[in-house]
Amino acid sequence: MASTVSSRPIPALYTVYILRSTMRHASLYIGSTPDPPRRLKQHNGAIKGGAARTARASLRPWEMVGLVSGFPGPVAALKFEWALTNPHLSLHIPAESRLSVARQTKKNGHPRRPPASMQSILANLHLLLRVPSFARWPLRLHMFVPEVHAAWNKWVASQAVSEEGVPTTEPVEVLTDFKPSATDSIFGADEAELGPAWGIHALPLDYGPMRDYVDKAQDIFTFEREGDCAVCHTALPAGQGLYAVCPNAGCEAVGHLRCWSDHLLQGEAAHDHDHNPEDAHLVPKRGHCPDCGGPIVWADMMKELTLRMRAPKEVEKIVKAKRRQEKAADKAAAEADKAASKAAVAAAAAAEDLPSSIEFVPSSAVPKTKGAKTTKTATKTAKATKAKAKEAEKATKITQTTRVTKAASVTLPKATKTAKTTTKAAKAVAATAVGDASTVLLDRAESPEVIVI
Structure with a gap:
């Protein structure tokens, strides 16, 4: 049969x-x-x-x-x-x-x-x-x-x-x-x-929710870490019996199938105050692990056991999927760390560049002090010099775009050279004036101009 x-x-x-x-x-x-x-x-x-x-x-x-x-x-x-x-x-x-x-009833009498x-x-x-x-x-x-x-x-x-x-x-x-x-x-x-x-x-x-459980059991039996039975404490020879594994994370308790069944049935009987020995069950339903004390569902243990014994190819797929998931998680964590490092470097670089970008608050917003006259004089000088430089550049542009005769073309380079010299001098004077003004601002804490970094 x-x-x-x-x-x-x-x-x-x-x-x-x-x-x-x-x-x-x-x-x-x-x-x-x-x-x-x-x-x-x-x-x-x-x-x-x-x-x-x-x-x-x-x-x-x-x-x-x-x-x-x-x-x-x-x-x-x-x-x-x-x-x-x-x-x-x-x-x-x-x-x-x-x-x-x-x-x-139907026609057939049923x-x-x-x-x-x-x-x-x-x-x-x-x-x-x-x-x-x-x-x-x-x-x-x-x-x-x-x-x-x-x-x-x-x-x-x-x-x-x-x-x-x-x-x-x-x-x-x-x-x-x-x-x-x-x-x-x-x-x-x-x-x-x-x-x-x-x-x-x-x-x-699919068996996705059991990936960690299946991977743990596969690792135990692949490297022959069965040890002793969690219930009867006798040795478990590798590959010589039906061994079940505790489903709780972090617990590697392994035991004989019959020992697990007896342990869970005894636990159920102890919690059932109306238990009748004549109505004893043959298959347990749930209980607790004798090692870690965590909850155990008998059906989950049997699902993992039948997978390991009857579908090794399916177990291999589950383990590979878990490895891919772990690699993806590690890669995502590495990318996150890399992005965080780049952000930190960018923030440090920005912090170093901050002093070079200053903003002047209008003097109307700050009370006047004794250094105000010196600052105003330097500012007026800088403005006058910039005005002269603009007039010189304007005269140079007009000279370059105006038709000239051969006689006048000889004097054009000299005029251009003179204009360039004037422009350079004007820029130097302006830079000196701005430097003097900045020195005054930085030396005097009570200056009417406030530097905002």
Whole structure:
């Protein structure tokens, strides 16, 4: 007989979703998929595929109002999907707890499926998440529409008190991710391209969230650093058993698979005051590491273990992706440091150049002092010299642009030379006057002119 044990690792994501028509909210559909965004495109006709029941143009576009994630594989998801679609027939629901009952029969004599509403689907979903068949699975409920989440909370509140009057605990974690108000798009094929990712488009479809965990485990077993079992403290020979690794960052606790299971089950029994030895579980759900004390989810440990044992090529891809991510982060950090260094050098250079650029505040803004007369005299001399220099340059330009005869052309170089000499002398006098004025300003702190650097 062929083995029924799967040779594939636990998938990164597998979901059972609830679909609702945006054109007619009474039209609902339940399905399962490992890729909700792609499946939604199929239902809306953007790509090939989808169910015949969702192919009517009058019901499109469809939206995923909620889904359940955390299934260990497609078979488990299909079982849950069938039970949620056929709550009147599912053997996962005890007869005394059944909420949906068939009132009619088909031509072949089989019970006809009762009509489903959003309220009935949520009620049966709440029931299925609590039955022993699914309560031990690491399932999560995701809600993407506020009104559906409100209906869920209303039903949970009505069922929150047990028959003994004691409030009951919720068996599943509920996560919400509603549509941002700034995203003006419809539920369709290109919704993920408009605005920030949210809802089904924000779900991790690959093993990306486990990169650090997978890389740590790969490093431990590649360099044979298994050491001793974290639970029974016996040696772990390399490559001679199924060893699980603590998922917490910074902890390299490794142990036998059976030892981890016993440790977590004992922890669950110790926290369960109503524990009955006859109802002992075979598979743990969660607990704490005996070394670091951090929280442990059994499904995460099994996902990493099945990846390492059944998909070495996938592990290699994950490790390479992590290395590329680290290199990109190091490169970005180096570029940031380089930019910061350039900015610091530029700031230092600017600080050195500051004294060369000075601004004179008008004397009207500063009270007059005894040195004001000397400064004014130097300023007047500089202005007179500059005026004479401008007149000389103007005379030179006129001489150069005026027609002259051969007799006059002999005297032109002399006039030009005289003008240049006059200009140089004027500039020298002006520079001397400005230097004298600056000396006066710098020597006298109470000068009417203030230097602003």
